[in-house]
Amino acid sequence: MAGRHLAGEDATGAATGSTGDLTRMSAAALAEALAAGTLTSVEVTQAHLDRIDAVEGSLHAFLHVAHDEALATARDVDARRAAGEPLHALAGVPIAVKDVVVTKGMPTTAGSRILEGWVPPYDATLVERLRAAGMPILGKTNMDEFAMGSSTEHSAYGNTHNPWDLDRIPGGSGGGSAAAVGGFEAPLAIGTDTGGSIRQPAAVTGTVGVKPTYGGVSRYGLIALASSLDQAGPVTRTVLDSALLHEVIGGHDRRDSTSLPEPVGPLVESALRGRTGDLTGVRVGVVTELNGEGYQPGVRARFDESLDVLRGAGAEIVEVSCPHFEYALAAYYLILPSEASSNLAKFDGMRFGLRVEPTDGPVTAERVMAATRGQGFGDEVKRRIILGTYALSAGYYDAYYGSAQKVRTLVQRDFTAAFERADVLVSPTAPTTAFRLGEKLDDPMAMYLNDVATIPANLAGVPGMSLPNGLSDDGLPVGFQILAPARADERLYRVGAALEALLEAQWGGPLLDRAPELPTSAAAATTTAAEGSVR
Amino acid sequence: MSASTHGGTAGSVLVDYDDAVRRYDPVIGIEVHVELGTATKMFDAAPTEFGADPNTQVTPVSLGLPGALPVLNRTAVESAIKIGLALNCQIAELCRFARKNYFYPDVPKNFQTSQYDEPIAFDGYLDVELADGTVVRVEIERAHMEEDAGKNTHVGGATGRIHGAEYSLVDYNRAGIPLVEIVTRPITGMGDRAPEVARAYVQTLRDIFRGLGVSEARMERGNVRADVNLSLRPTPDAPLGTRTETKNVNSFRSVERAVRYEISRQAGVLDAGGTVIQETRHWHEDTGVTTSGRVKSDAEDYRYFPEPDLVPVAPSRAWVEEIRATLPEAPVARRRRLQTEWGYADAEMRDVVNAGAIELIEATVAAGAAPAAARKWWMGELARTANTEGVELADLPVTPEQIGQLQGLVDSGRINDKLARQVLAGVLAGEGSPEEVVTARGLEVVSDDGALLAAVDDALAAQPDVADKIRGGNLGPVGAIIGAVMKATRGQADAARVRELVLERVGQG
The missing domain is CATH 1.10.10 (Arc Repressor Mutant, subunit A)
Structure with missing residues (x-):
């Protein structure tokens, strides 16, 4: 990686942008400055910790901030760099990690009461890789409980607020990671995406999120929601930064049986190539079924404009139909709860986390389990456990889980057929911009519909990216989704970086430059929440 | 209708065994679990050493910690394939693991990773030889891989059982130890020999596990555990009766006794006009009875589904054939082959088998002795000596090679039978090889x-x-x-x- 010029004009531009603040620099720019010795990791890490202290009262993106550990890592990296040790490209660049990823010695709750106070005795593989790369971990980010939700409102530890409008949701389940990156608390974050939990928050916060090919990033140490759908990936502000982070966390892991054997592709190279803005010969497929009814007019308008941009870059735009996507959401809401009902069985108060003993009657294992789960899980988690238990029950299995798996196969076939006609597929990431906090909390179906465009990729295991696609009529960010065939993640980076470069040229800079300044006192959050939007 | 029609054991008496098998046809089915002797667990790098301190042979995977994932142990799969092949089974070209979901504290994930409708091995049989030489073919439905559970210790109660205990301790050292479960098809037509067949089957399996080297197969350590299903029907033509499953019968003798007991007990229930309840029963080694455990009903729903954390197992045909080539010969087949080669009468061969002399004779023949001569030595002079001294044949201080040499001296005419007995006495007395004894004692035939x-x-x-x-x-x-x-x-x-x-x-x- 040494010698590769990563940041380029755009990122350095951001570094010297309106604020002159290092928290606004891209990870690539920070990496260059650290390598050049113009910045130290301690300076960079401290700046982000200061920013967290300043805006957490407004955003509540973090469940745990690891001041001391982050600075200790930063000092260590600075010392190693001073000693002339060869370091990873991202060494010294701090990162936030979604709280569904286990971190040794650092509390991990998955947004649930049932894991309150649990300190894992081991690191997830991807965390080991972050540590090995010398990346200070700033802390753990908020999320919907066990990653069940599209708004982060199902966290047991309070809402996270959208940096664009504190009255609005930051998306979910990875709203914490998206808000932390969008709110300049962290240059990079780790998210997980089971049905859109990286991409949808990225869309509604004006950030970049990538769900790699299933198996591309080890799941060892991810607290499982739905094993066959879960995938960890980067949450960043630029496409190049995602590529850099993806290369750190990706690649085979023998502790995850579903991990792909081959190394990650040339992602950074593809992003750098894409930034030239030339997409000559690239076939871009527009998925008919992901761009129609139910999509906000502003969302559709931005999407259509971006298609013109791609066409202008030399891409060939083709229309493709994926007829079975219509059933993807229904299948997803059978497969996910089924797997989740089993994955979440281990949370029983017997070995770790919350343990509730019944106050009346005998204290038997069964009654402790029931009491612990009754008090430890939130309503959305219980709803999905009940759904999944039902769907897997004898006599219902074939009709529900069995049928859902058949739909899954059909969705995969749709993708296979579509990728014969197109190199990448595109759609709006989410049908709407960020909705208001509380707006859909009592309507699970409305909440579930947020993921209609992101879910097919999880069912098929193909990679997807969401990148900023401008603002809708309501002034809120819209996301542009790119999907590629399995194991062809590099295509996301080439097309994504090209579109990003061309759009930013139109906008005169990153979309996030247009986000409002956040109130920077701890008291601000309660005030703004009471007053409404800060925009 | 009398009250006893919805009966059970209460009120009924045990029927004399001989009487019971005269009037009822017993059908047995046996599930044997064998713990594989792999160095690490089924899905996990945790060691499997026996007798370690509680909860020291564990990793995040065997404790079921959040985020931990299973990875399949290749040696365990190889062992399962060996067992499948030794049981004349088909080996699946592709099979998956499944999750068996149920809440219990000794199951760390609250599901057991097992195989459900896609076992690694299926449709086999095992020929089992009874004491009188009768060979019974037991049909094998399937052999599948799964992980063991941890072990609960209930403290404070009088019986060591959960009822009455003050608290329970869980040791997860055993959680995740690889198991292969072998399930028979219903074994019918055995009549009064059903208990003996059950015992011989489990014993033969144990010999196979040891012969294959897949497990130490020590019954007393619980390496091999049998669950015995039994039902009675009035005649061999009648449909199968309701069965009970007697769990964890852990010695050969207990297998026989448990089947015998259940035949007598169920006959008593049926005689009293009652119905056998489909249930799990516990075997009590000390009192020799089974008692009612939990009632099995259709309500028990494990919500099996394919384990999404593991990829399907697809053993290549080349690998399976490679494994097959390393398999030792099946015990019964080997006996038949040797009997033919040696030309022994059935009764002679049976005596050899019962005396545990098969390997000794095989080695003696390999050392040059004629099969008849080898048998004559081991089943004659040597058997008498072993009997007198109260030791096993194999423990006598003479090797099959020495017997081969001894017979060679006879065959060459250098000594006669009478002298040979004296030479053998010298060998047994530690005076050296037969040749050395002949020289030292001056026992050569005078041919001048x-x-x-x-x-x-x-x-x-x-x-x-x-x-x-x-x-x-x-x-x-x-x-x-x-x-x-x-x-x-x-x-x-x-x-x-x-x-x-x-x-x-x-x-x-």
Whole structure:
């Protein structure tokens, strides 16, 4: 990686942008400055910790901030760099990690009461890789409980607020990671995406999120929601930064049986190539079924404009139909709860986390389990456990889980057929911009519909990216989704970086430059929440 | 309708076993779990050492910690394939694991990773030989891989059982140990021999596990555990009756006793007009009875579904054939082959098997002895010696190679049978190899006619009246002269040659 010029004009531009603040620099720019010795990791890490202290009262993106550990890592990296040790490209660049990823010695709750106070005795593989790369971990980010939700409102530890409008949701389940990156608390974050939990928050916060090919990033140490759908990936502000982070966390892991054997592709190279803005010969497929009814007019308008941009870059735009996507959401809401009902069985108060003993009657294992789960899980988690238990029950299995798996196969076939006609597929990431906090909390179906465009990729295991696609009529960010065939993640980076470069040229800079300044006192959050939007 | 129709055991009495099997046809089914002797667990790098301190042989995976994932142990799969092949099963070209969901504290994830409708091995059989030599073919439905659970210890109660206990301790060292579960098809038509068949089946499986080297298969450590299903029906033509499943019967003798007991108990229930309840029963080694455990009903729903954390197992045909090539011969097949090769009668072979002499004879034959001679030694002189000293044949201080040498000396005429017994005594006494004993004791046959003739002449001279009778054509007393010659040569003469010389000397040759 040494010698590769990563940041380029755009990122350095951001570094010297309106604020002159290092928290606004891209990870690539920070990496260059650290390598050049113009910045130290301690300076960079401290700046982000200061920013967290300043805006957490407004955003509540973090469940745990690891001041001391982050600075200790930063000092260590600075010392190693001073000693002339060869370091990873991202060494010294701090990162936030979604709280569904286990971190040794650092509390991990998955947004649930049932894991309150649990300190894992081991690191997830991807965390080991972050540590090995010398990346200070700033802390753990908020999320919907066990990653069940599209708004982060199902966290047991309070809402996270959208940096664009504190009255609005930051998306979910990875709203914490998206808000932390969008709110300049962290240059990079780790998210997980089971049905859109990286991409949808990225869309509604004006950030970049990538769900790699299933198996591309080890799941060892991810607290499982739905094993066959879960995938960890980067949450960043630029496409190049995602590529850099993806290369750190990706690649085979023998502790995850579903991990792909081959190394990650040339992602950074593809992003750098894409930034030239030339997409000559690239076939871009527009998925008919992901761009129609139910999509906000502003969302559709931005999407259509971006298609013109791609066409202008030399891409060939083709229309493709994926007829079975219509059933993807229904299948997803059978497969996910089924797997989740089993994955979440281990949370029983017997070995770790919350343990509730019944106050009346005998204290038997069964009654402790029931009491612990009754008090430890939130309503959305219980709803999905009940759904999944039902769907897997004898006599219902074939009709529900069995049928859902058949739909899954059909969705995969749709993708296979579509990728014969197109190199990448595109759609709006989410049908709407960020909705208001509380707006859909009592309507699970409305909440579930947020993921209609992101879910097919999880069912098929193909990679997807969401990148900023401008603002809708309501002034809120819209996301542009790119999907590629399995194991062809590099295509996301080439097309994504090209579109990003061309759009930013139109906008005169990153979309996030247009986000409002956040109130920077701890008291601000309660005030703004009471007053409404800060925009 | 009497109250007993919805009966159960209450009120009914045990029926005398012989009476029970005269009037009912028992059907058995056996599930055997064997713990594989792999160095690490089924899905996990945790070690499997027996007897370690509680909860020391664990990792995040075997504790079911959040985020941990299973990875399949290749050696365990290989062992499962070996077992499948030894049981004449088909080996699946592709099979998956499944999750068996149920809440219990000794199951760390609250599901057991097992195989459900896609076992690694299926449709096999095992030929089992009973004590009288009858061979029974037991059909194998399937053999599948799964992980063991942890172990609960209930503290504070009188019985060590959960009822009445103050608290329970869980040791997860055993959680995740690889198991293969072997399930038979219903074993029918055994009549009064059902208990014996059950025992012989489990015993044969144990021998196979050891022969394959897949498990130490120590019953007392619970390496091999049997669940015995039993039902009765009035006649062999009747549909199968309701079965009970007696769990964790952990010795060969107990397998036989448990089947016997259940036959008597169920006959009692049926005689009383009651119905057998489909349930799990516990075997009590001390009292020799089974007692009711939990009732199995259709309500028990494990919500099986394919384990999404593991990829399907697809053993290549080349690998399966490679494994097959390394398999030792099946016990019954090997006996049949050897019996044919050796030309033993059925009864002879059975005695050899029962005496545990099969390997000894095989090695003796390999050392050059004729099969009949090898059998004669091991089942004759040596069996008597072992019996007198109260030891096993294999524990006698003589090797099959030495018996082979001994027989070689006989075959070459250097010693006769009588001398050979003396040589063997010397070998057993630790005097060295047969050759060394012959030399040291001077036991070689005298084959020099000159020396023998002198002895013959002496004998004839010493018994003139006998010599006259022989000269007169009465050959009856010739034995007396031979005996005298043998005595004079301390048994080292070839008796046949002595006879020839005697007859020659008296003009009858």
